[in-house]
Amino acid sequence: MxxxxxxxxxxxxxxxxxxxxxxxxxxxxxxxxxxxxxxxxxxxxxxxxxxxxxxxxxxxxxxxxxxxxxxxxxxxxxxxxxxxxxxxxxxxxxxxxxxxxxxxxxxxxxxxxxxxxxxxxxxxxxxxxxxxxxxxxxxxxxxxxxxxxxxxxxxxxxxxxxxxxxxxQHRLSLEELRSVVLEGGQFIPQKHKSILLNLFDLEKISVEDIMTPRSQVEALNLDAPIEQIKLELTTCYHNKLPVFEGEINKIVGILHVRKAIGLLNESDEISVDHLRALLSEPYFIPEDTGVFEQLQYFQEKKEKLGIIVDEYGEVQGLVTLEDIIEEMIGDFTTSMPGTARGETIGWNAKGECLLEGATPLRDINKKLGLDLPLDGPKTVNGLLLELLQEIPDSPIALKIGQCVIEVVQVQNQAIKVVKLLRPVAVKRWLAA
Structure with a gap:
């Protein structure tokens, strides 16, 4: 050394x-x-x-x-x-x-x-x-x-x-994959990120969460006068209609409106039997069926519309392939007037938002950034009625979490219109 x-x-x-x-x-x-x-x-x-x-x-x-x-x-x-x-x-x-x-x-x-x-x-x-x-x-x-x-x-x-x-050698769970997407940052475009997150949510929700409720279903009653049936056919907003006899729980088939209109154009003299011949078999879905599972069923059975029934066989609403696709990528179809599905949801300059009582709570949470409970009723009307235990006969407001929901209009035993106040506006509302 x-x-x-x-x-x-x-x-x-x-x-x-x-x-x-x-x-x-x-x-x-x-x-x-x-x-x-x-x-x-x-x-x-x-x-x-x-x-x-x-x-x-x-x-x-x-x-x-x-x-x-x-x-x-x-x-x-x-x-x-x-x-x-x-x-x-x-x-x-x-x-x-x-x-x-x-x-x-x-x-x-x-x-x-x-x-x-x-x-x-x-x-x-x-x-x-x-x-x-x-x-x-x-x-x-x-x-x-x-x-x-x-x-x-x-x-x-x-x-x-x-x-x-x-x-x-473990695999990522859905929640871990969700975190990967959320942390993707600038590597994933916002629209793509939104679609991926919606796909993960399909595993958690059922068709009941995205269905068109029974009260908003556009359907055809074969027991009605033939002139009324013709009028409904020429003014309907959908290409396929559930058809029932007497009351909505007795659905007998699904009518392809274009075929019925073609029959009307050929001859004014049509009967209920002519329409009955055009019906296809109805496709019934249990209300607790998962959305992702139902998407697979639609694909396997080549169906695009299903009638949702509860455990007693009573009709609760309907769901279409378009409803599931919209749940993944966002609204892209035009909803018929009077429904809440095509409604624009957003805060105004005062921190307020007017909504129909039939608006789904999931849509409100997603578009307004709220955290309203989803384990019970599916609409804001149902949530308020559950909390109030009665149908209000005068304007009333409830504070749920950080949001205040004010009943604006009650009609036909249901809350028709509500006003939501965001947290910032709630402070001003309480001070007043």
């Missing part, structure tokens, strides 16, 4: 610190790398991504390689600094202690913290480059890795802990 120049010893120490920094940086980068991005790059033929994924599939061996190398390098660096100190200052204990502190400081700053911060900042870029060095090193160090892992695996079995790779 005495014959080795000082500059060579210092250069060797610097190289050891650089090697230690490389392994620390590579370890952090590989653990922090986005595997989905790497898989995408690998599918496009990126060799570095393929190598990186190969290493990540062998996490136990990878960590063993990095930690063995780091431990040996750090031990060599400590021994080298100690030797330099003894060479120039003798065997003084204080000198050896200071030398140990100095090398510890150098390793912490230049071989641990700084490289790991860099690795966490640029994980993909660094992991792609370092993987080309680590893969051949793993082959060279295979005997040492096997020997060390022999004891490690034995210890893990005693502690009843599965290997690292077993925990890495």
């Amino acid at each position: 005495e014959t080795v120049p000082l500059w060579v010893l210092i250069l060797a120490l610097a190289l050891l610190i650089l090697c230690s920094a490389f392994f620390a940086m590579a370890e952090t980068a590989l653990m922090a790398a986005n595997k989905y991005r790497l898989r995408h790059m690998a599918k496009r033929g990126h060799r570095g991504a393929v190598t990186t994924l190969w290493l990540l599939e062998r996490t136990d061996k990878l960590l063993s390689l990095v930690l063995i190398a780091n431990t040996l390098i750090n031990a060599m660096a400590t021994a080298l600094v100690t030797a330099i100190a003894i060479l120039f200052f003798g065997h003084e204990e204080s000198v050896i202690t200071i030398a140990t502190a100095v090398v510890a400081f150098l390793l912490i700053v230049f071989a641990e913290i700084s490289p790991k911060i860099i690795g966490a900042t640029y994980p993909e870029r660094i992991s792609l480059g370092s993987s080309r060095v680590l893969k051949p090193l793993m082959s060279v160090a295979k005997p040492a890795i096997w020997f060390v892992n022999l004891f490690v695996n034995g210890l893990l079995k005693i502690l009843r802990i599965r290997g690292v790779n077993a925990h890495n």
